Every structure is written in C-alpha cells, then in structure tokens.
Amino acid sequence: MQTAADVTQLIGNTPLLHLRQVSERTGCTILGKAEFLNPGQSVKDRTALGIIRAAERAGELEPGGRIVEGTAGNTGIGLTLLANALGYSSTVVMPITQSKEKIDTLELLGADLHLVGATSYTDPNHYIHTAERLANDYAAREPHGAIWARQFDNLANMEIHRDTTGEEIWRQTDGKVDGFVCAVGTGGTLAGVSTALKAHNPAVQIGIADPAGASLSSYFGTGELSPSEGNSIMEGIGINHVTGNVAQARVDHAWSISDAEALPYLFDLLQHEGLCLGGSSAINIAGAVKLAAELGPGHTIVTILCDYGNRYQSKLFNPVFLRNKDLPVPTWLDI
Ligand code: PMP
DSSP: OOOOSSSGGGSSSOOEOOHHHHHHHHEEEEEEEEEGTTTTTTHHHHHHHHHHHHHHTTTOOOOOOOEEEEEHHHHHHHHHHHOOOOOEEEEEEEETTOHHHHHHHHHTTTOOOEEEEOEEEEEEEESSHHHHHHHHHHHSSSSOOOEEOOOTTTTTTHHIIIIIIIIHHHTTTOOOOOOOEEOOOSSSHHHHHHHHHHOTTTTTEEEEEEEOOSHHHHHHHHOOOOOSSSSSOOOOOOOOSTTGGGGGOOOOOEEEOHHHHHHHHHHHHHHHHHOOOHHHHHHHHHHHHHHHHOOOOEEEEEEOOBGGGGTTTTTTOOHHHHTTOOOOOGGGOOO
C-alpha cells in the first residue's frame, strides 16, 4: 500500500507546472512550483514543519507545548494544522489588514488568533514584537511551555527550503534549471532555494521579485536599503529590513515590480490556463518573465506558485476593491 501516515507527509514534493503563456511569450520554459497543493494550501507549510521539527530536535518544544508566531496568515495556517496533528497548540498574531479569508481560515482551524494593527516594525505593538511578547507570557504560565517560531530569523526556515524545495527543483528539472526567481516575505524560500541550486551549479541565476514599496530590490541592487516607490496590495511579501533568512540568500538580479504589471499575469492564468493563484505568485511570475528577458530564449526558469487565489477573493478578484486602487480588473468581473 502507498499511504501517507499523517498530514506532515502531504507537505512538499509538489509538481513543477509548465506555465504556457509566459513560456510562449518569452521563448523560455517557465515553470511554477505548485505550492498551493500543500495541505495548508501554501508554501508556508514547509516553513511550519521545518521550524517545528528543529524545535523538537533541540528539545525546545515539549509534547503539549504551544507554538506562537507573528504571520501574514499562511505560516499561521501551516503551524495550526501541524500543531493539531502533532499534539501542540498554536497562537497566531496577524495584522488586521490581511485578507478576511485568511482570518476566517485561522478561526476555522481553531488557532488562538490575535489581530493587531498594521504598524511599522519599530512600533512595539507590531505583530512580530507582539508574538515575541505573547510567547514569553505563555512560556511562563503554560504547563508545557511555549516557543516563538521566529520565522524571519530562524534559519530552520531556509534550511527546510534548501533541503526540500531547492532539492526538488534540481531533481525535477534533471539539473537543467538556469534560473530561479521569487519574492520575499521572510526570505526562507529565496535563501533556501538559492543555496541549494548554487551548491549544485553556481551558474544558476537567482532573482528577487520585490513588490512596490519594499526595500530588498534596492538592497540587492545597490547595497542600500531604501523602499521603492509606491505600494502593493500583495500579502505575505514585501519587507524593509534584512532578516536572518534574507542574509543567507544568494542573489544575482533584483527587480521592483508594480501590482499593475503583475496582476494581468494572474488574470490571464485563471482565464486561459485554469489556475487561480494569490498575488505573490503574480509578482513571482512577473519576475520570471524579467529574468527570461535577461537570459534570452531557450532557458529554463523556475518560480513559486505560493498559494490559491480564493484566499484573496475579496481583494484580488473584487472589481470594486481593484478599481478603488486604480488597478486592472479581470474582464469577466468588469461589469
Ligand atoms: N507568498 C505568500 C502568499 C506568503 O504568505 C509568503 C510568506 N509570508 C511568501 C510568499 C514569501 O515566502 P518567504 O517567507 O519564504 O519569503
């Protein structure tokens, strides 16, 4: 019999999907790693599993213990599913500005959910600092203790991407991958995959696709950490400081990509290839197209399809919301 023993075994080993339209347009083979097929429906299930397993190995997470994390939502969803499966509990701190669908999902899964204002990183009430504070509170009073997952600086995040996502991409392409591009939330995916691919072949070209208003395209382009112009509605990506995971990334190309440039890729994918993805996937695909233009036709470029579009139906696929932001509206919703 071929069976999965538990939900952890459903994480990873996702297919590499040929993205037809952008491949035809660029003359490259552009492939998307179908991370939306993970049980929590995002790339962040891998991070959640990597952090939990590392904490178990280090003896930091006791049976029955609590895992606390600040998240844009997807890591919280992964951590909560895994906490339920492995006998832990989870506390999730999230900015109130994140999509209603992610908040609903976390409530559905039974997370101890704390919504906080969307403030700057320097504010002590920022969701990351709130998570650290709550983890300390819980550690002091819960019978089995609590840990703070620290996905931004915890290198277990990039390590699971190095050992799974990156190795899978190398195997699935028979080592014929020429480039890899993704956006950054914590930097776990970019650092892990770039480390794995460059260990196999240092010539593999790595690109960061940064949403408008984020600072990493300038950081990797010029060494200076300053935000690009504009802002972005894409959730889970776009940061203005160098995290512990970002510091491990090996990057050759950096672009700032506007929502107006990225969204048509998302709408075209849904309308003509039957795939409904979230906003960070649009930034990633736009980045893959930019790398294809730099490398020229005939190359193989991989990116990440991070999560499903229905997680953002009230924003990305809402004509009123999009029109208010002066963003393109999908033709079939433009009524
Ligand atoms: N896309 C989405 C939808 C996410 O939630 C995240 C993580 N916050 C990312 C992309 C970025 O992944 P990473 O944290 O590995 O940089």
